Amino acid sequence: MTExxxxxxxxxxxxxxxxxxxxxTADKNINWIATKLSSHGVKLDEVRVIPDIKERIISxxxxxxxxxxxxxxxxxxxxxxxxxxxxxxxxxxxxxIEQNEDAYAILENHYGPEHLTTARLKMAMIPVGxxxxxxxxxxxxxxxxxxxFVMAGVPQIMQAxxxxxxxxxxxxxxxxxxxLTCHLAESVLAEELTEIQKRWPQIxxxxxxxxxxxxxxxxxxxxxxxAEALELASREVEIMMVSKGEQPTIL
Amino acid sequence: MTExxxxxxxxxxxxxxxxxxxxxTADKNINWIATKLSSHGVKLDEVRVIPDIKERIISxxxxxxxxxxxxxxxxxxxxxxxxxxxxxxxxxxxxxIEQNEDAYAILENHYGPEHLTTARLKMAMIPVGxxxxxxxxxxxxxxxxxxxFVMAGVPQIMQAxxxxxxxxxxxxxxxxxxxLTCHLAESVLAEELTEIQKRWPQIxxxxxxxxxxxxxxxxxxxxxxxAEALELASREVEIMMVSKGEQPTIL
Numbered sequence: 001m002t003e004x005x006x007x008x009x010x011x012x013x014x015x016x017x018x019x020x021x022x023x024x025t026a027d028k029n030i031n032w033i034a035t036k037l038s039s040h041g042v043k044l045d046e047v048r049v050i051p052d053i054k055e056r057i058i059s060x061x062x063x064x065x066x067x068x069x070x071x072x073x074x075x076x077x078x079x080x081x082x083x084x085x086x087x088x089x090x091x092x093x094x095x096x097i098e099q100n101e102d103a104y105a106i107l108e109n110h111y112g113p114e115h116l117t118t119a120r121l122k123m124a125m126i127p128v129g130x131x132x133x134x135x136x137x138x139x140x141x142x143x144x145x146x147x148x149f150v151m152a153g154v155p156q157i158m159q160a161x162x163x164x165x166x167x168x169x170x171x172x173x174x175x176x177x178x179x180l181t182c183h184l185a186e187s188v189l190a191e192e193l194t195e196i197q198k199r200w201p202q203i204x205x206x207x208x209x210x211x212x213x214x215x216x217x218x219x220x221x222x223x224x225x226x227a228e229a230l231e232l233a234s235r236e237v238e239i240m241m242v243s244k245g246e247q248p249t250i251l
Numbered sequence: 252m253t254e255x256x257x258x259x260x261x262x263x264x265x266x267x268x269x270x271x272x273x274x275x276t277a278d279k280n281i282n283w284i285a286t287k288l289s290s291h292g293v294k295l296d297e298v299r300v301i302p303d304i305k306e307r308i309i310s311x312x313x314x315x316x317x318x319x320x321x322x323x324x325x326x327x328x329x330x331x332x333x334x335x336x337x338x339x340x341x342x343x344x345x346x347x348i349e350q351n352e353d354a355y356a357i358l359e360n361h362y363g364p365e366h367l368t369t370a371r372l373k374m375a376m377i378p379v380g381x382x383x384x385x386x387x388x389x390x391x392x393x394x395x396x397x398x399x400f401v402m403a404g405v406p407q408i409m410q411a412x413x414x415x416x417x418x419x420x421x422x423x424x425x426x427x428x429x430x431l432t433c434h435l436a437e438s439v440l441a442e443e444l445t446e447i448q449k450r451w452p453q454i455x456x457x458x459x460x461x462x463x464x465x466x467x468x469x470x471x472x473x474x475x476x477x478a479e480a481l482e483l484a485s486r487e488v489e490i491m492m493v494s495k496g497e498q499p500t501i502l
Contacts, residue, residue, distance in 0.1 A: 019459060037274070177273075188368075
């Protein structure tokens, strides 16, 4: 993998799953992966949820390859007929898919030779040239090829696979953040906040309103790699809030 | 809106939000919208989570316009500097953005004329030719233009806007589904399930393994518009499970 000093690596996540699009299953992986990548200094640049259709998987991978450094996928690497991610990734990368001997050994050890059915052997079919990603939960491995990390959709398995992947992944400068929350309406702060953003172009300033039954409020989030700028700009936001009669909670 | 008899309308959802990509906020809208569209007979074909960058919003809208009948967006229509969805959608549709008199009246009524600041007035800036989507929670409206439904990101507001939108939206045949769950490993069913899928091409059959600390299992989900086929194929799945010593739970 090429390393570029000081570069912030970008990633995309492709969630492959009809069950997410139909609403049957609520995704639990997007936020987990976003949080882990952030704390590793990798910028998650886009997420796509797409159906279990080979042509869609291939075209999505090809589009994202021009846009980011790493692509993560979740879902579709099990033993059933609707598990088509591995063959789709092989085709997207222009390589064959074949029985991987290491994956075979892992599955044989897990299930026992007499229970290594045709369906289970499907999980040993891996694109040629890929490296395996271990699965400590249920054995069937994920894999990485051409900076595409193919992981399971079951959250416990995905999380274990991601931890393994992150040990090997180049990140970047870690992004620092500060959140100032108070009980003002977002619109009360908007004009002064625009001025603060203009003064601090190196900081990404986000404004997130909240509403509860009786109360409302706003969280201002500052994100940057520049620790000194973060201190100074956060202080400006704090002073602005105090000037409007609110002492913010700062995290 | 063109109506085509028996057509299944397709939709895409664009979640606009740096806070989702950074992991700071866990999205709560995707599953809600997916479920509502499904029960309305609209097929959610893709979800994209993208950053608050005007060029990205515009290119994403243009790509999806060729693919689906309806586009829903969430996020970025508030009063602050990072709320750029409305101007981006206007540009994507090739129209100007201007102060909408109905939106102005709504905001004036909500905040009172003396509190209608420049920042709040930003929420009255609507693409020319758009229709407003009411916001019973905090007044600032969403809008629809060229089959693009622009909604708030705050879940309570989005949900109210979506309910309004769905009353006016063409759907399609409602998809029926049946879920059979049992305590078998997915791989035990995989081969026979492939045969059942071959016999019933009009049914989308998904297989979703589950793992808990001590137990594992699998849910087979059948989805189709054909009620009779659903009955017959579900019965085949049930017989298969029973033949392996498991009485499935059927929902």
